[in-house]
Amino acid sequence: MISPLLLSLKLALVTSTLLLALGLPVAWWLAFTRFRLRFLVESVVALPIVLPPTVLGFYLLLELGSRGSLGAFWERITGHTLAFSFEGLVLGSVIYSLPFAVQPFTAALASVDRRLLAASASLGASPWRTFWRITFPLALPGIVTGFALSFAHTLGEFGVVLMLGGNIPGRTQTASIAIYDNVQMLDYATAARQSLMLLGISFALLVLINALNRNRNWRLQ
Amino acid sequence: MSAPHAALRVELQLPLQQFQLQCSFQARNEVVVLFGPSGAGKTSVLDCIAGFRRPLNGQIAIGERILFSSESGANLSVRQRRVGYLSQQPALFPHLSVRQNIEYGLLDLPGPVRNARVDSALERFRIAPLSGSRPQGISGGEQQRVALARTLVCEPELLLLDEPLSALDLSLKSLLLETLFEWQREKGIPMLYVTHEQQEAYSLSRRVLVMEKGCVVADGEPRQVFSAPASRERAALSGYENIFDAVVEETHPSLGTMTCRVAGTDLLLESPLAQKTGGEAASLALRAGDILVATALPTGISARNVLTGQIKLIEDQAGMIELRVLCGKTEFCVHITRGALQNLGLQTGQSVWLIIKTHSIQFLRG
Numbered sequence: 001m002i003s004p005l006l007l008s009l010k011l012a013l014v015t016s017t018l019l020l021a022l023g024l025p026v027a028w029w030l031a032f033t034r035f036r037l038r039f040l041v042e043s044v045v046a047l048p049i050v051l052p053p054t055v056l057g058f059y060l061l062l063e064l065g066s067r068g069s070l071g072a073f074w075e076r077i078t079g080h081t082l083a084f085s086f087e088g089l090v091l092g093s094v095i096y097s098l099p100f101a102v103q104p105f106t107a108a109l110a111s112v113d114r115r116l117l118a119a120s121a122s123l124g125a126s127p128w129r130t131f132w133r134i135t136f137p138l139a140l141p142g143i144v145t146g147f148a149l150s151f152a153h154t155l156g157e158f159g160v161v162l163m164l165g166g167n168i169p170g171r172t173q174t175a176s177i178a179i180y181d182n183v184q185m186l187d188y189a190t191a192a193r194q195s196l197m198l199l200g201i202s203f204a205l206l207v208l209i210n211a212l213n214r215n216r217n218w219r220l221q
Numbered sequence: 222m223s224a225p226h227a228a229l230r231v232e233l234q235l236p237l238q239q240f241q242l243q244c245s246f247q248a249r250n251e252v253v254v255l256f257g258p259s260g261a262g263k264t265s266v267l268d269c270i271a272g273f274r275r276p277l278n279g280q281i282a283i284g285e286r287i288l289f290s291s292e293s294g295a296n297l298s299v300r301q302r303r304v305g306y307l308s309q310q311p312a313l314f315p316h317l318s319v320r321q322n323i324e325y326g327l328l329d330l331p332g333p334v335r336n337a338r339v340d341s342a343l344e345r346f347r348i349a350p351l352s353g354s355r356p357q358g359i360s361g362g363e364q365q366r367v368a369l370a371r372t373l374v375c376e377p378e379l380l381l382l383d384e385p386l387s388a389l390d391l392s393l394k395s396l397l398l399e400t401l402f403e404w405q406r407e408k409g410i411p412m413l414y415v416t417h418e419q420q421e422a423y424s425l426s427r428r429v430l431v432m433e434k435g436c437v438v439a440d441g442e443p444r445q446v447f448s449a450p451a452s453r454e455r456a457a458l459s460g461y462e463n464i465f466d467a468v469v470e471e472t473h474p475s476l477g478t479m480t481c482r483v484a485g486t487d488l489l490l491e492s493p494l495a496q497k498t499g500g501e502a503a504s505l506a507l508r509a510g511d512i513l514v515a516t517a518l519p520t521g522i523s524a525r526n527v528l529t530g531q532i533k534l535i536e537d538q539a540g541m542i543e544l545r546v547l548c549g550k551t552e553f554c555v556h557i558t559r560g561a562l563q564n565l566g567l568q569t570g571q572s573v574w575l576i577i578k579t580h581s582i583q584f585l586r587g
Contacts, residue, residue: 115312121299122271122306123326123375133325137316 002170004178005197008155011086011174015093016151019101022094023146027105028131046099053096057163060092064164084166089174092164093154101150108142109135141213148209152202227284229379229411233269233276237262242269242435245279248411252402254422254443255415257432263415266432267381270413271306272299283378283411305377307385311368313356319343319367320352326375338374346370346400362393369397373404380405380412387416398425419447419460461506461583462554469497478525478579481505486550491525492582504585509543509556513576516565526577528553532569535562546575 002010030042048056064071064082074082082088112135120130136143158176165172167181175198182191232245242262246253255263268274270281272288275296281289288297288304313322323342327335343349346366351359356367365385372380382401386394405412414425422429423443431439431446439446447460466484473479477494481503490505497503519527530548542562544555553575567573 113312115308115310116314118273118299118306119312119314120325122302122304123371124300124303125325125328126300129328134314 004169004173004175005194007086007170007173008175008198009201011089011093011157012151012154014090015097015154016101016147018090018094019097019150020143020147023098023101023105023150024143027102027109027146028135030102030106031109045102048096049099053157053159054163056096057092057160060088060095060160060164064088064091083164084168084172086165086171089161089165089172092160093157096157096160097150097153100153101146104142104146104149105139108139108146111142112138144212145209148205152205155198155202227286227378229270229413230280230282231266231270233266233279233281235265235269235274235276237265237435240435242266242276244432244435244437246430246437246440248413250409250411251428252405252412252414252426254426254429255413255432256419256422256429256446257417259417261432262435263417263432264383265435267306267383267413267415270379271304271381272297272302286378303375303378305372305375305380306383307368307372307381308383309385309387311356311361311364313364313367313371315356317355318352319348319354319356319359322356322367323371323374325371342370342374362389362397365389365393366397366400369401376408378410380410382412382414384416385414387418422447460508460510462509462556463505463507463512464585465505465507465551467503467505469499469501469503471499472497483551488528488549488551490577490582491579492584493580495584497584506583506585507553507577507581509554511578511581512553512555514544514546514555514557514561514565514567515574515576516567516571518574519576522576523578524576525579526575526582528575528577530573530575532567532571532573535567535569546573548575 026041026045030038030045035041061083062068064074066072066075066081066083071082074087082091116134116138117130120134121127125133156176157174158180161172161174161177165174167173167177173181175194179191179194179198182188182194228250229248231247233242235242239260240262242265244262244266255266257263265274269276270288276289276291278291279289280287280292283304287293287295288302289295313319314325317325320339320343324335324339327338330338340349343352346369348363348366348370351363351367356364359367365388369385386397389397401412416422416425427442429439429441429443429446430437467481467490468484470480470482470489472494474494478491479494479497481490481492482488483490483505484502492505495503513524518529528548530546530553532544533547533552534543534545536543536545537559542557542559544557544567546553546555555575
């Protein structure tokens, strides 16, 4: 059986990787579009920041359960419900951590000097080449930041997981829920150990990002 | 691919904030200077040709190759145009080395060909020792040389330069220009060079297009274009330091001259004959460098305008001396050399004579 901490790490890794793949195109669009209603899309992306996690979890529970359209569809093709499953947690976490990935991505992409992009195009590069050779490397610190933030945010997730995944050890019981559980059962020693682990991981992650970005900015100056 | 020596044909209309950009011109295998004040639309013209802006109407073509045509709807993307563009900012990729910057436009070529071309560009632009450096680590002049190499190594069919050297000092500038012109002659491609400095326009090209408020208002050799300024703005811009409102007093068709009185004064000037009649208003322009200064009344001289005045101000401007001389109520700006100043021993307050040839005086249109 997978421990709560490992489950949390796995969930965070899968979520932030998915957010990298899904969030980059959204961020690219937000950074470069001239669409006038862009702010509407930005608001939707930012919604999980202000929404209570329980509210988000509640709606997701309705949608992902057997009676929800997505839940029913998932049940038809896989044979089990999306709610109270790891896949369900992944989906919930992707939505919940979306702004933590997309916002740094967007800021990073938008900050790349447009003259460099114009130079790339006039040297004959396709938009694809311009993105991978110029935009992406120059935006990398912000992209790493977005990846790490969504990772850390997912790691600390509580409300959405509780609403959506319940508290099934080995399947949906993540570290933060296990800590809560242990405190409820007055097992402070285990809760303290788990808390310390989460604290250590989160801190180490932030130190790593800041060190990476600092080194990179120094090189580009 | 179009043949070398393909000419650029431009015809475009584009509404801008202040005015409508509306111009048409051609450029063959030559350097053409686009000259005009800031905000005249020069950069917008380059942006349309490069593909960064889409004209409302018109056609842009290099030889047979249509880059843009509002009629057929053709509009090649920036990368398909094969147009080199260099602006004041070198816009080097900061995360790539000098060598990687230069080979950026050649990534589709096979390795050995690419390397050979990059090597020869590094040699030619004298940046081989910098090839491993990052752009942040080299000087502004070196950065601009790298940018130039990066653009030219792609062998564009047209080169657009938007004041590319204005941030550099004189010696660096001439070195780069030399390399640039050598390349242009060798490849025989058209080159459009934007500048708002008249000196630069003189030294760069035998053909200048003057732009004002979105239109090409003059096209010709620098001497010819700059010596007959059409408007007050261009006169001031072209180095006509003295511009006066005047009234035509008398015309002398048999002598080919007219007598004009500077408006609001008694000062009379003899000027070349223009399409004007007595009593009509006119604007006169006169270069500060075309006025002679004498400390005694000159005799036996062909110049028809000899005015007496008093020196109000002597100012040392880099490389020359500017005098302000008051003749009656009219102040003239006069440029002389430092040697002349010392030789004549000129002082503020001293009385002098100004000598102006009839044909140094130009009429402004309108």
